[in-house]
Amino acid sequence: MTVDPGRIDALRTRYDGWGLTSRRVEVGSLEDEAEAMFNRGWTDGLPVVAPTEARVASMLDGTTRSPDDVVALMPPALVDCTVEKVAVNAVMAGCRPEYLPVVLAALEAICTDEFNMHGVLATTMGVGPVFVVNGPIAERIGMNAGINVLGHGNRANLTIGRAVQLVVRNVGGGRPGEIDRATHGSPAKLSFCFAEDETTSPWTTLAEDRGFARSTDVVTAFCGEAPRIVVDQRSRTADSLVRSLADGLRSAVSSRVVTGMDAMLVVSPEHMSRFSDAGWDRARFMEELGAHLMVDTDTIVTGAGGIKEGLPEAMAGLTLPKFRPGGLLVVHAGGPAGLFSSIVGGWLNGPMGSEPTSREITP
Amino acid sequence: MSDTDPSPTTGHHPGAAKPSGAVLLLDPTSEAESTDRALTARKPSLDGLTIGLLDINKPRGDVFLDRLEQQLGHRGATVLRFAKPTFTKPAPADLRHEIATQCDAVIEALAD
Numbered sequence: 001m002t003v004d005p006g007r008i009d010a011l012r013t014r015y016d017g018w019g020l021t022s023r024r025v026e027v028g029s030l031e032d033e034a035e036a037m038f039n040r041g042w043t044d045g046l047p048v049v050a051p052t053e054a055r056v057a058s059m060l061d062g063t064t065r066s067p068d069d070v071v072a073l074m075p076p077a078l079v080d081c082t083v084e085k086v087a088v089n090a091v092m093a094g095c096r097p098e099y100l101p102v103v104l105a106a107l108e109a110i111c112t113d114e115f116n117m118h119g120v121l122a123t124t125m126g127v128g129p130v131f132v133v134n135g136p137i138a139e140r141i142g143m144n145a146g147i148n149v150l151g152h153g154n155r156a157n158l159t160i161g162r163a164v165q166l167v168v169r170n171v172g173g174g175r176p177g178e179i180d181r182a183t184h185g186s187p188a189k190l191s192f193c194f195a196e197d198e199t200t201s202p203w204t205t206l207a208e209d210r211g212f213a214r215s216t217d218v219v220t221a222f223c224g225e226a227p228r229i230v231v232d233q234r235s236r237t238a239d240s241l242v243r244s245l246a247d248g249l250r251s252a253v254s255s256r257v258v259t260g261m262d263a264m265l266v267v268s269p270e271h272m273s274r275f276s277d278a279g280w281d282r283a284r285f286m287e288e289l290g291a292h293l294m295v296d297t298d299t300i301v302t303g304a305g306g307i308k309e310g311l312p313e314a315m316a317g318l319t320l321p322k323f324r325p326g327g328l329l330v331v332h333a334g335g336p337a338g339l340f341s342s343i344v345g346g347w348l349n350g351p352m353g354s355e356p357t358s359r360e361i362t363p
Numbered sequence: 364m365s366d367t368d369p370s371p372t373t374g375h376h377p378g379a380a381k382p383s384g385a386v387l388l389l390d391p392t393s394e395a396e397s398t399d400r401a402l403t404a405r406k407p408s409l410d411g412l413t414i415g416l417l418d419i420n421k422p423r424g425d426v427f428l429d430r431l432e433q434q435l436g437h438r439g440a441t442v443l444r445f446a447k448p449t450f451t452k453p454a455p456a457d458l459r460h461e462i463a464t465q466c467d468a469v470i471e472a473l474a475d
Contacts, residue, residue: 022389029384042391051389079393088391119451170391352449 018057020067020084037092042170044162044190048092059087062097063104064363071104072111074172075118076179081107081171086163089170093163098141099156102219103163105361106131106193109221110164114355120223120347121174124181127347128188130224130264131161132331134207135217137361138195145197147335150227150266150342161191186226188344194333200269201332202276209282209330210358217361222264222329223354224344225253232271233339238278241271242285245341246292250322253345256300256310258320262327262346262356268334271341282330293322324349329356406468410439415466417454418446424474431470445469 027036033050037043049055060067060083067084074081083104090103110117110129120127133143144154152158168174176185198205198214207218230248235241245265252263267275275285297318302310327349334340347353406412414435418424432442445462447454462469 020389022391023394024387025390027386027388029386033386033388037388050386051391052386053389056389074393077393077395079395081393084389085391085393088389092391113452116452118453119449123451166391171393173393348451353451 018053020053020056022056022084022088024053041175042092042166044165044169046190048166049094051088051091055091056084056087059091059095059097059100060084062087062100065104072107074107074111074167075174076121077171077173079171079173081111081167085171086167089166090159090163093166094155094159095163096141096155096159099160099163101217101361101363102133102137102141102156102160103167105219105359106160106164106221107167109219109357109359110168112357115221115223115357116354117168117172120354121168121172121180123347124183125225125347126182126184126186126189127223127225128186128192129161129164130188130222130344131164131193132206132220132222132264132329133160133193133195133218133361134198134205134212134214134220135361136215137217138198143195145195145333149194149197149333149335150192157194158191161193164193165189165191188224188226192224192226196331197269197333200336201272203272203282203285203332206329206331207358210356212358212360218358219361220329220356220358222262222344222356223347224264225346227266227342227344230341230343231339232341235274235339238275238280238285239288241274242288243292245271246289248341248343249289249293249328250295252322252343254309256307258295258297258300258311258322259324259327260348262323262329262349264329264331264344264346266331266333266342266344268338268341269332269336270339272332286328286330289328290321290323294319295322408439409435411441412439412467413441413443413465415443415445415462415469417462417469417471418444419450419471419473420447421450421472421474424472427474428470428472431472 027033034047037048065083069083070080071083071086072081086104090100109115120129141156143156174180196205205214206220208214212218230245232241232244235244249263253261297311297315297320300310301313301316302308304310416428416431418428435442443465445458
């Protein structure tokens with residue numbers, strides 16, 4: 001193999017400076033690498049892994065794409081972001097090479113007019129991109145869809161989300177206190193990425209619901225705030241639990257907001273068992289949930305209940321759905337025990353704000 | 364991090380670890396340099412100028428801009444009103460071009 005001219009050329013290109021074009025930054029022998037990277041403003045507040053040539057070259061083995069291939073126009077600076085720059089930041093985030101295709105697809109999803117990463121970054125509201133991974137790749141690269149799914153402990157979940165945010169920060173220039181002036185921010189701005197539990201779910205997956213085949217690897221980006229829990233440990237029937245979840249969802253973002261903002265509902269396996277026991281599929285669940293999410297606008301117009309925030313008075317006397325059609329994304333994930341589900345409130349939706357956006361993950 | 368680093372210590376790749384012990388890192392930023400541009404010269408007077416008022420489409424931005432329009436009118440300026448389709452996205456290129464070609468100056472209103 002080594003005498004094959006094509007192979008030799010490939011090796012020469014690779015080992016003669018690795019074919020990487022990023023500027024080299026020298027860190028002195030007496031300088032601590034981690035401190036040097038903090039000092040240059042390259043981190044999200046946590047230490048990062050030093051992006052040496054060897055590590056970046058190894059990271060690039062995770063994709064068939066060329067290092068100089070442009071992945072997206074990166075906001076807010078709107079600069080071309082290459083596969084190489086993504087790989088550099090993925091090394092820093094702690095990714096393994098096999099995570100890189102997910103990071104690339106996630107970036108392609110958010111850097112679209114529909115998702116509007118510019119607005120998601122620049123808004124004073126504490127939201128960030130939330131990523132759900134579907135398809136065989138999730139298990140293959142070791143993503144977590146079970147215990148502590150929205151928490152800590154899984155390298156793939158945490159570093160994929162983190163890598164995306166580091167790219168936005170370092171390549172796009174979206175640094176907190178500069179273009180990003182969020183009032184409170186959110187843990188979602190650091191990393192918010194998880195896999196759906198497809199194996200124990202009786203329902204179609206989120207990606208299937210969005211038109212993809214179950215065998216396709218897909219990442220879905222949703223603009224959301226940090227998750228909060230809906231506790232229901234007493235409901236023994238699907239009917240009781242769906243009412244309870246609707247009750248929790250009604251206050252997503254604000255109980256005064258209807259149709260203008262989306263939400264994601266992460267249904268736990270124990271909660272899911274109530275619905276599967278009753279023979280409810282995803283469609284039946286959505287139909288029942290929707291019926292309990294109709295809001296009497298008299299209760300949320302401006303001034304109602306002594307609260308100025310609300311719909312214009314002219315909209316009194318109506319019954320409106322809490323969420324627009326397609327505005328509630330439902331995912332099955334979490335540990336096998338625990339009668340909780342989680343709600344991730346959204347942000348301004350549709351062409352005025354951010355549209356949930358899915359992309360196929362390719363090698 | 365040996366699992367992402369195939370050869371952290373061997374020197375078969377140039378520059379990754381120099382004999383001095385210095386380490387070369389790849390710059391994770393866009394490496395783009397921002398250009399400094401001089402501010403446009405201040406207008407000595409508003410008289411006869413066309414001023415664009417850009418509403419970013421936040422609630423009550425119009426209240427602020429209505430008042431500005433009134434004040435500018437008193438001072439001899441012609442006012443043209445513009446609005447971004449949504450405050451969450453940068454102004455479209457066509458809108459920026461329209462403002463640039465029709466106005467001597469622009470005032471953008473942020474409001475809530």
